[in-house]
Amino acid sequence: MPPSTCLRSFSRLSIDVTAQTSIAQRLGRPQVALFTTSATRHATAPKRKGMTAAPKKGVKSLNTKKSRKAAAMDTGKRPAQGERKALRKRIVLSNNNALEVSSLKNLSKDNVLSEQNEGKVMGLPEEEVVDALRAVDAFKATQGWGLFRRPAVLMRKEAIQLAKLLREVEGSRTGQQKKTIRRILSGERMSGKSTLLLQGLSMGFLRDWFVISLPEAQDIVNAHTEYAPLPNSNPTQYTQDTYTANLLQQIQKANSRFLESTKLSTKPMLDIPLKPNATLKELVAVGTANPEASWPVFVALWNELSQPGRPSIMLAIDGLSHAMRNSEYLSAEVKPIHAHDLTLIRHFVDHLSGQKKLPNGGIVLAATSKSNSPTSAALDFCVEVAEARQNAPDNIPQWNPYKNVDARVMETLKDLNTDSTDLDVIRVGGLTKNEARAIMEYYAESGLLRHTVNEGFVSEKWSLAGMGNIGELERTSVRLRI
């Protein structure tokens, strides 16, 4: 049986609240809970906390200033100095969750230049190449190295083209005139220009070349490091001591085996005394330890490398368009300094333009960028002309006379407009379907692509990636998995 209060409540459901209370008071009965909510709903809404009367007209009530209390509350731990940058620049080269690909073969000194590698994915050997590439900052944080078990590269047809050039240089070694080959890598965004540059560097490391890489031209010209005029230079050139010292350190780490085993054969003119019979490593160490001596040390090192019997040189730069315009530095007359007046860029550009040759042969490689490239009309035009020469020789573009021409850049790249093949453009285009299939099989074997790799699937992804753009292919098949 239900308790009596319930029944009483039922019987009063429809009774007016006021009437009910008055009855209750009159009868002296205790108040009981009702099964109705109308009373509370009809009652005046309770005042909200902090709500006051409507503001008077003309009184400013909006206070947008942050309260002092809120400011005092912010006691979060701040990141340590340099922590965020370190995180941003961190290079991850392995992923323990990715599967080991059993069929993956390593590149080695013997097979790196072989044409049989075309269309295969090859691993980069850990101790010889990966460490050296890391030392010269060849890996970029935006590339997908961290997705796979260990670094591996696809030997696409452009890479084989590059390998042939290395073989050409090495083959010319027997003759007196050793070849200097100069190439500019161009292509769409994410088409693998920087990775191809990295492949070139790793070929250089494997073939025991001397590798000097300027990892990012922007860092040289954006006026974030010290600069000073080079004494006795006309027109004035500018050295960058801190940057050069750092570069020497990278060179030392990447080419340590050669530097340790080679003795000085010239007498460098340095302010700091070197013991006679010193190794090149000690020479480089002088430049690293004394930034103000870094440029003379670099010059001395270059002289050493130019002696007969020294290895061929791989000279590389990424982000070429930064080097083909005015830098952010200012001269004493508050005029912008052209990038070609910075000694390091000048050194590179002299070799790219063919003004200076590499006496022991070598390759000068420059990669352009499409995502971080300031306008350099002359460079763009020269690359366009060179591409047109390769593809459609009867339809070569003309210079737009309403554009400002940077005469120094035009002069540097004038070989692109001639028939000589010493300076040329390597067009990094889309992958072929076979190459796309090879890399997608590698994705699948790494456990990153859960799909059977058949012809239809490869064609679909290849088309989605804009006719085999490798960056887009990685994005559509690995990164954007749903």
Added chain:
Amino acid sequence: MVCLLPVFLNGFNFQETVLVKRSLESFFGIGPKVSQGLLAKFHIHPWAKIGSLKNATVMDLTAELSNMKIENDLRREVQDNIRRLKDMGTYRGRRHAMGLPVRGQRTRTQITTARRLNKIERGGQGRVQL
């Protein structure tokens, strides 16, 4: 732990971690343009910190600053110009003395800037206060 040693520039000390550009611009009479010129003259890159300067460069900068008309010298010149206007009895001088707009602006509203700035003893920001 970073040691914060003050570096003396033109008789004032600055923390090592401060940008050279910023510390130069703290002087009355040096703005973006002048500081850019100074940095270029001594081949200091725009992101250089005070602590990274060589001693010789600091001396050069101090010598250059001591030859420039900045801080109180410059303030005095500005004040002299205003006082000259007033002594000649020009309209501009009178407006300065009254703390009202000088160049024909309306005075019905919005003259707080003029009230603040138009004085005979005009000060301004900088390392030294009058």
